[in-house]
Amino acid sequence: MALSRRTFSALAGSTALGFALGGSGGPGAPAAYAARSVPTGPAPAPPHADGQRHTIGHDHHSLLVDGRRLVVWSGELHPFRLPSPSLWRDVLEKMRAHGYNTVSIYVAWNYHSPAPGRYDFTGVRDLDLFLRTAAETGLYVILRPGPYINAEVDAGGFPGWLTATEGAARSTDPTYLGHVDEWLTAVNGIVRRHQYTDGAGSVLLYQIENEYDGHVADPTGPAYMSHLYRKVRADGIDVPLFHNDKGRNGYWIPGSFDTGGETGKWLYGFDGYPSPSQPPPDWGDFGIGGLKGGATASPRTPGFVPEFGGGWFDPWGGVEFGGKGYAESRRTRDAAYERRFYLTNLANGLTLHNVYMTFGGTTWGWLPAPVVYTSYDYGAAIDEARNVTPKIAPMHQLGHLLQRVPDFAKLDRAADVHVTGLKAYHLTNPDTQAHVYVLRNDGADEVTSTLRTAAGDDVELTVPAHDARLVTTGLSLGKRKLRYCTAQPMFVLTAGRYDVALFTGRYGEMAHLVLECPSEPFVQRLDAEAAWVYDQDVLHVTAPLGQGGLTRVLVQRGESDTPLLLLFADDATSLRLFPRDTPSGTVLVYGPALLRHAKVSGSVVQLTGDTVGPTGLEVWGPRGITSVTWNGQPVQTRVSLSESLVALADMPGAPRPAPPALTGWRRKTENPESAAGFDDSAWTVADKVTSFSTTAVPADRPVLFADDYGFHYGDVWYRGRVEGDLSDLESVSLSYSTGTQGMLMAWLDGEPLGSHRMPVPDAKTVRKGTWAATAELSVAELHLKKQARTQTERERRSHVLSVLVRRMQHDMDGGSLDTHKAARGLTAVSFKGASPKASWRIQGATAPDPVRGPMNNGGLYGERKGWHLPGFADGGWETAVLPRADQGMGVTWYRTGFRLSVSAGVDASVGLVLEDDPARAYRVQIFLNGWNLGQYVNDVGPQHTFVLPSGILRTRGENTLALAVLSDGTSEFGPGVVRLELLGSAAGGVPLASVDSPGR
């Protein structure tokens, strides 16, 4: 039975006390009270902005939303990694359909703040729209606005401008806190309008800081956390707050810092990225306990993993270095990994579970941290091109289970069981007496073994190598009781006259289900594969999984009784089954690749969604339904034996539109800045002598760090006026600091002096250091030295040294050491064999793009002049044909246009592929319709395919592609092959709005 909100409030004494139930650390808070008071019952209905007030409390088992138990089954998605707001709805709807009830998001400070005091939430940065879309989709939101977020983004989310400010970040430094408060004020002004507690939206939980272990042991840490807590509360945020401890450390448990007297509204969470090659760790009820015991470090709050690895990020470099490509992350953390690790988490009582990432997306522009390349696919269940991968199956099966079978929200550890060859966890629900067993195989061979259940049954089952299985006994299947099933329940629901229960497993397995039936039922196999036998008060059903799709067995006894429809599915089949509640009753849809919406209007079931291949359609629903529409079109149906509506013909799949070849290129070289006579008089004079950077300013020389002059992202140019006799000059030393993959090129009096690049890091070094190096460029080859010089040349005492630095991004600051403040750009310049005087000017990106944001472009000549923008007139450029094999050092641009005409109602996902001989040292910045969609480094990799998000990509219209090619002069350079590729296609999709892309 579920308590109504009114009953719950009466029990609790007042609505407000809903928060304090179970006591998350307030002195005297009654720990077990709520556990006794809140029995097992249906989960709350999915959230939407319903205008009602709601309470969000907890006990040690789970969150309590309006007094109902909620298992949070969440996936991480970063709106800033999907720069096309209409696609947010696409991914959110995919998550909802596949069993998630929550989305967790970071909000990146740097993405929204081009300058101190300026906060931009427009266009692709529209947080309000994202939160509205999440609530419309029926997903709760876990909001994580930092101020520090890590997340493999530039400076861990700190704005570029913050790298040049005084005061230690992630501390109580007043300058830093002043900036932080401004940011939180801006974010909270929006979030306040979307809190679930007010019925204004679906924001459920709110995280402060991120994996903060900087000052745990000294007063600074607690004071900083306290400041953030109180600031967020002062801004009107009243949902529970939490932090994600970097590991199972017990940092920031309730009571560890001052919350201004407020108790019960703080949750303890910890992150977990365990190695997929080791047995899954017990981080909760089966763990070792004590402060170091993960969830058990905070026994009064529910087990909460704000981030649990769902894949992993991939570093720059080919396989010989660290970067292996995201196929490898998806292979090492595959569907079986998810079952093993996430079922272990559930067994350990972790009922708030967020998978980082569920959709990784694209770290476009200059947003990626130096450790990662453009794609942040992460090997996630939904890939960067928005395709659902086979990794969605365990998420779908567990997600629907946790929302539809309430027994799982309140499990206690039960008597240990031993199952030979397997790790066994045994849990029970104290209210329903259902028993849950997680049986895990950590070995490399399949194990067949016997489980003796609490009811005394011997259940033989097989667990594949490196996999796990969930077995449940004593579960109510509507009006009947399950004795056991070797396959995992995915849902139990009531559709019309029928109780419906679905069981899932791996393809080819035989499911064995035993149902308690005191009197002999009338059983019908609706599909030939199933078999059944009635024996001594129980019905045995066996069904091979996946043979011919879904297997249906109907169990009834007498006309008046509620029939039970048993469904059996393998993973692929389960992904085509979508339960959905509507105000008229529950609808179950079988067939399409995706169900987006279900509505019952009179006798009509109106469905929208996606098909990929041709597919059948079957719909169970409330009594009285007689017809079905799919994406607005009527579907001819017949009525089946289980009273479902079955389409008479398959619905069509999606066409696979072939993108056009890219031709008609135009080409132009740039870097006029290298010429001695270039007019740099409008550039910024670099003459500062002090800096807040952590990099030391060289004695007696000016600060050359780009951030100190307001240039925070992308390439930066320097021009030094060098005065003095250079006749004995041997070399120029250029010290610079960039992050991995940085490089520089230098010219003296317009002549190429040479280039230098940071070494390609390997998997071990990728996260270390600031990537600083000194380029020692010999002048021996220069005209200045080689030729017999005239008297005039000898006496010329003024020279120009031009340097282009491809600065990668700022380091993150995971250790709270201000590592984001390491300099970027040139750090020091010296001359061997001569001692001229040098004075400097610097130029980076001009005013930030007001639509595409400050991280869209850097300071290349072409970027400053708008060569990347769709409206730029390139008619005067020379025509060019790819592939190319050019020589020399510098910057060359290529532009072309192409037209797509994808039919309305087709969601085509398109990528740009670049390929060339990997020995060629060049890199390409990719601009689509002016948007900087990534960096390709031909001789580093591993990324060759760049997702072009629809919306920025005009799928029905003209597009402009611009490529800025940097070649370091050490080899021939391209581009080589540049082509478009279809990465996915579905019939259906979401309405697509074009992302504003100003032409000039």
Ligand code: IPT
């Ligand atoms: C954890 C961070 O919280 C998250 O922002 C992201 O960086 C993630 O790791 C890795 O992708 S940090 C944890 C691995 C110590």
